[in-house]
């Protein structure tokens with residue numbers, strides 16, 4: 228077997244190592260063809276010919292008519308509802324920067340299962356390292372990434388056939404192979420050893436990646452023991468000293484700036500994939516406003532969590548921050564601070580497995596006129612995430628983030644679920660809002676079982692009412708490597724967050740005005756997130772279909788293209804589409 232030549236740059240976390248590695252001596256597999264999900268294709272392969280799209284050297288300038296329907300609902304004296312609908316049009320302009328920046332991805336929790344799997348995935352793809360398994364040779368890829376491994380319908384060709392295009396090719400986007408990876412962890416283990424500890428990757432891949440991964444050592448991180456399970460203490464050998472939270476904030480800001488400078492980066496995205504923390508208590512005068520939160524950090528208040536310090540550091544540095552865990556990192560003061568600085572934030576909690584299926588199934592059932600009566604979800608897993616979640620306070624964070632995923636579906640169908648005369652009470656700890664309509668019984672159980680390792684097992688029972696009092700039960704059993712599902716989501720979140728920093732917009736009626744950045748809370752990232760963070764006062768939309776459609780509509784709007792319509796595809800009217 229031919230050795231692999233690793234003539235590429237390795238970016239260390241603490242120092243930049245611009246080294247060319249010698250070919251691996253330990254029996255690597257001959258180079259295989261690059262997987263289509265990792266292949267590089269010419270930039271801007273989608274070219275739009277339209278008077279509404281202008282290509283300048285720097286930007287794509289799109290003029291776009293946004294169509295909406297305004298509805299006024301009135302109830303007459305007999306309780307009958309009348310809906311008055313009125314079409315609305317808004318003229319928008321989008322400006323998308325064409326230059327793809329050199330981008331760094333800094334992970335909080337770099338040494339964990341997700342962190343090491345992400346680093347390994349990017350390195351294996353960048354160097355096209357294949358590995359032997361008992362089934363044969365496995366090549367690296369980005370399967371599971373919406374951006375890299377899925378397509379969207381662009382339109383129809385002259386023969387009336389649908390034309391699909393990889394999502395990664397619709398607008399200029401970062402290639403994940405080019406991401407410069409770095410980050411923090413309270414465990415200082417270099418990533419070659421940390422990847423072995425994680426037990427996610429096949430042995431032959433771990434072995435081949437060792438010379439690359441050992442160049443990465445996590446930066447010391449913030450450790451406040453009361454926020455994560457006490458059983459994590461033995462890992463915490465790499466912490467920023469002291470208990471001064473303001474000093475911690477400044478250290479994280481310095482780390483981001485240093486990483487950017489040392490690696491000559493144009494952009495950095497920071498993503499929390501560290502342990503799930505307990506919820507921070509919401510206290511007036513502490514985390515309720517931006518100024519109070521900054522004061523609370525200055526006075527090292529107990530209720531400021533490590534993840535909130537990271538979020539604030541990123542907001543002040545103007546780099547997007549994504550929370551991949553369920554805790555309430557984005558306390559009201561953090562959201563206000565992001566708005567004030569027009570910085571980008573997104574969260575919460577990667578939507579990798581059970582919840583993704585749940586959002587799809589709930590949507591299918593409710594939209595089919597079938598009434599879910601109970602949804603029971605059991606999980607057992609044996610990785611360090613499971614170990615951390617075995618304490619009630621950390622589990623509670625996960626339970627809350629998994630709780631509300633069916634709410635909007637249930638509330639969308641008043642034929643199945645009756646509005647309640649009185650809203651049900653909030654949860655005892657105040658973090659789950661009660662329901663305004665009847666609701667299916669819904670419970671989530673998570674158990675730590677060490678022998679499961681990273682193979683999470685999820686069992687779900689969906690029992691629904693069907694016609695004439697019948698019952699329909701769906702039993703789902705899902706087993707998967709948790710981190711191999713989460714890694715592509717991290718890539719998508721990073722690529723999309725970066726893209727969003729390059730898109731600005733304005734309404735045509737205010738054409739004299741400047742283009743504005745998108746709103747601070749990046750709701751368009753909801754597809755990858757279990758409990759999508761929204762503008763205060765707005766409800767999250769959990770429908771996976773709508774989340775994807777929104778993303779497609781946004782990408783198309785940046786190219787001055789309307790959302791695709793199936794009006795003709797299904798009616799087969801005698802109307803030409805080309």
Ligand SMILES: NC(=O)c1ccc[n+]([C@@H]2O[C@H](COP(=O)([O-])OP(=O)(O)OC[C@H]3O[C@@H](n4cnc5c(N)ncnc54)[C@H](O)[C@@H]3O)[C@@H](O)[C@H]2O)c1
Pocket residue numbers: 335336337338339340341342411412413414448449450451455462500501502503504533534551552553576577578579580610611612615709710712713
């Ligand atoms: N499918 C998935 O893997 C999935 C899905 C949804 C959410 N999540 C969430 O992602 C997170 C990471 O999952 P994982 O499987 O990689 O867990 P993990 O326990 O393997 O990794 C977490 C890492 O974070 C480190 N850490 C803890 N506190 C830290 C801090 N304050 N600063 C820096 N590092 C810190 C730990 O040392 C550990 O290395 C968890 O919160 C998990 O709930 C994972």
